[in-house]
Amino acid sequence: MGFGILGAARIAASALIPAIHKSTNARLVAVAARDGDRAAEYASQHGIPKAYGSYEQMLADPEVEAVYNPLPNSLHLPWTLKALEAGKHVLCEKPLALNAAEAEQMDQAAKTADRTLMEAFMYRFHPQIARSLELVRSDALGELRLIRASFSFPLERPADIRWVAALGGGALYDVGCYCVTLSRLFAHREPLAVRGWSDLTPPDHPGGGGVDHSFVGVLDFGDGLRSVFDCSFTQPFRQHVELVGERGSLVIPEPWLPGRRGSGGPTLHGQVAPSLIVNGQTEAQPAADQYQRMVEHFVRAARGQEPLRYPAAEAVRQMRVLDALYASARAGRTVQLG
Structure with a gap:
């Protein structure tokens, strides 16, 4: 399964990127950051084939089947919803949302999109x-x-x-x-x-x-x-x-x-x-x-x-x-x- 990463986060570099590289059923496809140069540098450092200067561009990539969302907690809701709407499965960092109402909205969006959404308590x-x-x-x-x-x-x-x-x-x-x-x-x-x-x-x-x-x-x-x-x-x-x-x-x-x-x-x-x-x-x-x-x-x-x-x-x-x-x-x- 091809994974894309939202943001150039430290937790992704130290934990999820090595995990995906080692996994038997997943591969890294892309990383997106709001700064294209930062995304390119991050991709080069961590062996990621593609780098995007916007989250929207990465979500439009058909090779990205699943998204890892390690963005600030306040951005878990909007970008998880956008990823689900784009047909991507989402592995989202904890806490899933800022409150139960947001989490319920995300749960419903995953059901509507028929995609998998899970909170990343490793x-x-x-x-x-x-x-x-x-x-x-x-x-x-x-x-x-x-x-x-x-x-x-x-x-x-x-x-x-x-x-x-x-x-x-x-x-x-x-x-x-x-x-x-x-x-x-x-x-x-x-x-x-x-x-x-x-x-x-x-x-x-x-x-x-x-x-x-x-x-x-x-x-x-x-x-x-x-x-x-x-x-x-x-x-x-x-x-x-x-x-x-x-x-x-x-x-x-x-x-x-x-x-x-x-x-x-x-x-x-x-x-x-x-x-x-x-x-x-x-x-x-x-x-x-x-x-x-x-x-x-x-x-x-x-x-x-x-x-x-x-x-x-x-x-x-x-x-x-x-x-x-x-x-x-x-x-x-x-x-x-x-």
Whole structure:
């Protein structure tokens, strides 16, 4: 399947481009940027045959069958809709949209166009997550009672778009969303209520202020199961998940980026064999390229060769929880979801 990339983004260079190059069923066709020279330079650096000076030109290319959208969060909706209208399948970076209403619009557009749309949560495709789900659902820990999740790193570039509220910046959107989706995945149901607390950048911040640089949340799934998570742009690199049952516990030391133990660690794309800690005992997991596995599954699903594991409707449910967490932080109270 021929892929085109919207924008000359760092995440594409470090993760998706190598994944597509390595995949067995996908190939890179084109990249588009608003600056034609930038697109040409990016294409040359990353072995991409075609470079376009506008997104519209790339979407008109019949050789581009699927589009990867790593644009700023505020541009996920308009350019995903344009790609779907052009008959392209879309793999869109997280969060899929800025709110549930936008996500629903994207989901409906994909159905209308009869195209595949998926949110790019790569961690879900690593074997360690499949093994963790197997352990939890086989009752190896007993009834699940508590989920703890953390994801933080120091965002030290003042001009980074993730500091800009109008572009969909914020720690919850960027890294907290991983904690939320994993909590929902292991709970195997949606939260009934949420409570969120945010720390915002000041008005004199280079990004304009008002962006959550840190966020702490609690998800209440009912029946005695809660998730507590934290995320931040102003703390050291941390990634951690703990699942606590009535009889045992499971720790995923490197849930999101296996092998990356700090800001100076291996690249996002390194294949590393992680370990789980099951009831205090270490259990080695196989090395895998979670990005490559995500791309290959997406292509097979788009080709009709297997069901899409995480359809856009799943991303709509995810956005409803993020909406509620932001609403809770603003209002200073618990928000009910169900």
